[in-house]
Amino acid sequence: MSKEQLVELQRQHNAGQLKYTYFLLAAAGAAIAFSVQKTMGYKLSYSMIPLGLANISWSLSFYLGCKSVNAIQSAMQSNYRLLELAYGYHQSQPDTDAELDIALDKTREACERKIETAHKFDIWQFRTLIIGAVLFIAWHITEMALVGSKP
Numbered sequence: 001m002s003k004e005q006l007v008e009l010q011r012q013h014n015a016g017q018l019k020y021t022y023f024l025l026a027a028a029g030a031a032i033a034f035s036v037q038k039t040m041g042y043k044l045s046y047s048m049i050p051l052g053l054a055n056i057s058w059s060l061s062f063y064l065g066c067k068s069v070n071a072i073q074s075a076m077q078s079n080y081r082l083l084e085l086a087y088g089y090h091q092s093q094p095d096t097d098a099e100l101d102i103a104l105d106k107t108r109e110a111c112e113r114k115i116e117t118a119h120k121f122d123i124w125q126f127r128t129l130i131i132g133a134v135l136f137i138a139w140h141i142t143e144m145a146l147v148g149s150k151p
Contacts, residue, residue, distance in 0.1 A: 057132035071118035
């Protein structure tokens with residue numbers, strides 16, 4: 001595989017990951033909007049606790065998605081700085097090889113930390129979206145049971 005193909009593959013992977021994150025952001029926002037629309041005119045009651053928890057979970061999913069996008073952008077910026085250092089274009093390019101090695105190591109470590117952070121946000125964005133869905137279903141079943149038990 002040539003260097004150009006490798007770069008293109010990485011570019012496609014990054015674009016796909018961002019699209020997935022944005023999809024989950026949209027799903028969380030739509031779930032919140034749907035639950036609000038679905039409960040228009042409802043009186044607040046204890047049976048709505050699962051729905052409230054679902055909305056908190058979806059809100060957290062949305063927040064984590066935003067944090068993921070931010071972390072991905074930050075990692076890309078660190079990667080750009082790493083390439084600047086490696087090719088000698090950095091605005092504060094080190095003077096000696098020893099300083100360059102230190103700068104490269106520190107920048108690489110920072111980039112890896114940011115990628116790990118983004119990955120954690122991605123995982124929890126998905127998990128909280130699913131938790132919200134399970135809680136919404138629990139609320140819906142509770143509502144069906146309450147309506148079914150009324151004379």
